[in-house]
Amino acid sequence: MSDVTQKHPLETDKARFGIKKPAARFDLQGDMSDDERVAKAMENFAKDINRTTATYMESCMHCGVCAEACHYYTQTKDPKYTPVWKLEIFKQAYKREAGPFAYFYKLFNLKKEVTIEQLEEWQELLYDSCTMCGRCSMVCPMSIDIATLVGQARHGMFKAGLVPHELHAVAERAEMEGSPLGATADVFEDRAEWMADEHDTEVYINKEKADILVTMSSIEIMKYPNSIGATAKILNTLGESWTFRTEGYEATNFGMMSGNVEWQKHSTMKLIDAAIACGAKLVILPECGHAYGALRWQGAAMLGRPLPFKVMHISEYLADVVESGRLKVRKVNQKVTFHDPCQVSRRGGATKAPRIVMDALGVDLKEMTPGADDNWCCGGGGGVVTIHRADELRYKVFELKMEQVAKTGADTVLSTCSNCRQSINDAKEHFQWDKNVESLLELVADNIAEE
Amino acid sequence: MTLLEFSSGPALKVSIVIFVVGAAWRLIYLLRMKKRVDLSEPRGGNEVLGGLWMIASRSINHGPLSDSIKAPIANAYLMHLVLAIVIFAAEAHIELVEKTFGLGWSALPHIGIRVATCVLLATIAVTIYRRLRHPVLRLLSNFDDWFSLLVTGLVVATGLISAMVEGTDDTLLAVHILSFDLLLIWFPFGKLMHAFLIFGSRYSTGVAFAHKGARL
Numbered sequence: 042m043s044d045v046t047q048k049h050p051l052e053t054d055k056a057r058f059g060i061k062k063p064a065a066r067f068d069l070q071g072d073m074s075d076d077e078r079v080a081k082a083m084e085n086f087a088k089d090i091n092r093t094t095a096t097y098m099e100s101c102m103h104c105g106v107c108a109e110a111c112h113y114y115t116q117t118k119d120p121k122y123t124p125v126w127k128l129e130i131f132k133q134a135y136k137r138e139a140g141p142f143a144y145f146y147k148l149f150n151l152k153k154e155v156t157i158e159q160l161e162e163w164q165e166l167l168y169d170s171c172t173m174c175g176r177c178s179m180v181c182p183m184s185i186d187i188a189t190l191v192g193q194a195r196h197g198m199f200k201a202g203l204v205p206h207e208l209h210a211v212a213e214r215a216e217m218e219g220s221p222l223g224a225t226a227d228v229f230e231d232r233a234e235w236m237a238d239e240h241d242t243e244v245y246i247n248k249e250k251a252d253i254l255v256t257m258s259s260i261e262i263m264k265y266p267n268s269i270g271a272t273a274k275i276l277n278t279l280g281e282s283w284t285f286r287t288e289g290y291e292a293t294n295f296g297m298m299s300g301n302v303e304w305q306k307h308s309t310m311k312l313i314d315a316a317i318a319c320g321a322k323l324v325i326l327p328e329c330g331h332a333y334g335a336l337r338w339q340g341a342a343m344l345g346r347p348l349p350f351k352v353m354h355i356s357e358y359l360a361d362v363v364e365s366g367r368l369k370v371r372k373v374n375q376k377v378t379f380h381d382p383c384q385v386s387r388r389g390g391a392t393k394a395p396r397i398v399m400d401a402l403g404v405d406l407k408e409m410t411p412g413a414d415d416n417w418c419c420g421g422g423g424g425v426v427t428i429h430r431a432d433e434l435r436y437k438v439f440e441l442k443m444e445q446v447a448k449t450g451a452d453t454v455l456s457t458c459s460n461c462r463q464s465i466n467d468a469k470e471h472f473q474w475d476k477n478v479e480s481l482l483e484l485v486a487d488n489i490a491e492e
Numbered sequence: 493m494t495l496l497e498f499s500s501g502p503a504l505k506v507s508i509v510i511f512v513v514g515a516a517w518r519l520i521y522l523l524r525m526k527k528r529v530d531l532s533e534p535r536g537g538n539e540v541l542g543g544l545w546m547i548a549s550r551s552i553n554h555g556p557l558s559d560s561i562k563a564p565i566a567n568a569y570l571m572h573l574v575l576a577i578v579i580f581a582a583e584a585h586i587e588l589v590e591k592t593f594g595l596g597w598s599a600l601p602h603i604g605i606r607v608a609t610c611v612l613l614a615t616i617a618v619t620i621y622r623r624l625r626h627p628v629l630r631l632l633s634n635f636d637d638w639f640s641l642l643v644t645g646l647v648v649a650t651g652l653i654s655a656m657v658e659g660t661d662d663t664l665l666a667v668h669i670l671s672f673d674l675l676l677i678w679f680p681f682g683k684l685m686h687a688f689l690i691f692g693s694r695y696s697t698g699v700a701f702a703h704k705g706a707r708l
Binding site for chain 2: 090091092093094095096097099100101102103104105106108109110114115118120121123125126140141142176178179180182183184185186337338339340341342344345346347348351352387388389390391392411414415
């Protein structure tokens with residue numbers, strides 16, 4: 042066998058012959074030396090170690106149960122996708138540098154120093170193949186919250202300049218322009234105006250005072266702008282005092298997903314400052330999973346004190362107004378299934394909200410199995426949908442979702458996350474899938490009952 | 493000093509000291525680390541109850557698992573169950589506790605303990621086999637995993653053998669006690685500490701999930 046055959050084995054069992062993954066692929070940012078990258082990764086990972094995360098690091102029994110809950114492992118059977126393995130080098134560093142027996146580990150070199158080669162190899166495991174969906178946390182016998190640790194590991198990876206290029210690029214764009222997808226304040230205002238016309242409703246922007254600050258995701262602004270009109274229509278029907286604010290309208294947080302805590306804070310503070318500026322008592326977050334986690338659960342930590350306003354995901358707000366009878370909706374005679382966004386349901390605790398809304402709409406809901414808190418991730422969360430080199434893996438993972446949906450017999454998938462919606466639409470195009478994914482928010486707006 | 497006197501005398505004492513000091517150091521080290529304060533508005537659940545509930549419920553509710561993992565989990569349960577029986581219901585162990593602490597209770601008949609010990613060895617064998625065969629476990633396994641299994645298996649096997657040939661040779665009993673001494677020495681440094689860490693790990697996640705109102 043020639044060297045080249047060994048180095049780049051041919052993949053001959055597919056319809057198209059080719060060479061699969063001819064070399065380890067990773068992206069680098071900045072011009073640090075290898076040693077600097079390793080030092081930065083470890084230092085910034087260590088910064089976040091607290092009692093809880095250290096206990097997690099100490100507790101893993103290497104039982105491998107988490108693999109069975111991970112869509113990447115179950116779809117590929119590649120052991121490297123075992124959730125806790127994605128943390129292996131950080132566990133190695135923790136034990137050597139920061140654990141209770143670090144002195145012995147270092148003295149006798151029982152745990153080796155992490156190398157640049159390991160960090161480069163782990164880029165794929167920490168970014169391309171983890172959506173931080175937290176399904177593994179639901180099955181771990183020790184209840185280790187692996188998704189939290191992956192987020193922490195990403196902090197180190199970002200500082201070491203070891204982020205997949207596309208994810209770094211959108212995060213940088215969000216930091217520089219205020220939106221990862223070019224939905225700048227001007228663009229947003231134009232599209233909001235367009236949607237006001239389209240939906241024949243008023244869209245308030247930059248009202249000096251309002252009870253509710255409404256936010257959108259860039260995916261909605263650029264790809265699903267009807268969300269703007271739908272939200273406005275509902276709030277106007279209810280006679281709410283609300284506004285968008287151009288200094289804080291965009292709720293996605295690519296700083297958080299890429300691992301840059303400073304950028305995460307900047308994005309969050311824009312929303313917090315906008316809400317405080319207009320005296321909002323409530324901030325409504327858009328149909329976006331990670332935006333919910335970023336402000337609802339991590340916002341106060343960014344501010345350094347409890348938020349001076351309430352935060353609700355749009356599905357929680359809709360459930361509230363529908364359940365209280367403030368918003369009347371027409372019955373919808375449609376068989377649907379519901380895709381739970383991981384960050385809103387499993388990791389956000391708002392699993393019931395969309396079901397209250399769907400119940401009010403009278404849709405024939407066919408739950409997926411497993412569903413609700415146990416639902417399989419769409420495969421696009423955690424920034425994975427931005428990483429093009431991860432497409433093949435993402436599509437492989439999406440096959441699980443297609444199987445789940447097929448079993449329900451529904452042709453329409455409702456969701457309350459525009460990122461899930463985007464990932465599903467992308468996979469739909471890839472597979473020529475005959476199902477549709479729609480927004481629950483838009484379904485409600487289209488079915489407001491006339492008084 | 494005979495080997496039996498050594499194993500159950502100075503060796504045991506040193507082992508107990510290492511066990512207590514090592515385990516306490518590992519736990520106190522963690523407890524002294526900075527605590528993350530969650531400033532977000534809780535959804536309303538009782539967080540302490542959430543933590544306690546997670547400690548209890550994760551032993552019953554294993555979440556969304558495929559059927560393929562259910563047999564290994566059952567094996568793990570069986571292993572821990574018979575381990576508890578062998579440790580706490582064997583006459584020799586109860587006598588030792590009674591002699592040391594003055595507290596005793598009824599023992600199971602020898603035959604029951606021997607059957608339980610055989611089952612325990614079988615579950616350890618299954619665990620080793622699975623760790624050798626399953627690609628995920630092969631990747632994850634390190635010295636800690638193998639040594640912890642080896643030491644545990646050694647204590648169990650020597651205990652069974654020394655009980656079966658009781659009264660003929662003290663050396664076998666001494667080897668059993670020496671292997672137990674080794675287990676005590678290793679305990680604080682490796683994965684056997686999960687016996688204590690499980691409470692902290694489960695409690696932390698239970699508190700965090702209860703804060704969010706997420707399913708425990």
